[in-house]
Amino acid sequence: MKNFTTELTYKTSRSSGAGGQNVNKVETSVxxxxxxEESQFFNEEEKKLIQSKLKxxxxxxxxxxxxxxxxxxxLKNKKAATEKILEIVNKSLIKPKPRKATKPSKSQIEKRIKQKKQHSEKKENRKFRY
Structure with missing residues (x-):
């Protein structure tokens, strides 16, 4: 992944929030x-996948x-930012396995119907009769 990191550009700015005297003068946020689109590291198919998943x-x-x-x-923020962007891009390139539709077995269907009948009989027996 060395080639991919050469395509990254970094900007620094002052971090927000508490931090004492340091926060107002040092640009630590990266x-x-x-x-x-301009990436040389990924092919067109991978770029489309990245763009669709990270739109x-x-x-x-x-x-x-x-x-x-x-x-x-x-320096630590720069390293963390590089790691995070690599992680995000790597995750976006993972293609999920297509789900294969399955049919319940005959025994499962029979078991379900049997349970439904038992449940219905139980409720029927609760009814008050004259």
Whole structure:
């Protein structure tokens, strides 16, 4: 996956929230950007799969964007952002196995019908008769 990480672009910004004097002057928050269409690492079929599975995360320009501000250091946030984007892209490439429709066996059908009859008889016996 070394080639894929070369296509990533990083932006830094000031993290929000509490953090004392450090938070207002140090840009520790890291945003990683990746243009899906311009990727040389994936073929067209894989790109389409990534775009369809991550359509809610990809903006109008076709850029997958992820911001991390977990750590107090820019380096750790950059590493975390890279790992997260790799994980997201890898997950989007997994194709689920197609579900094969199965029929219940004759014994299962008979068992179900038998249970339904027993249940119905039980309820019938509860009725008050004169």
């Amino acid at each position: 945003t990683v950007l990746w243009k899906v 809610n995360r990809i903006n109008q320009e076709g850029t997958l964007q992820l911001t991390v501000s977990e750590s107090r250091t820019q």
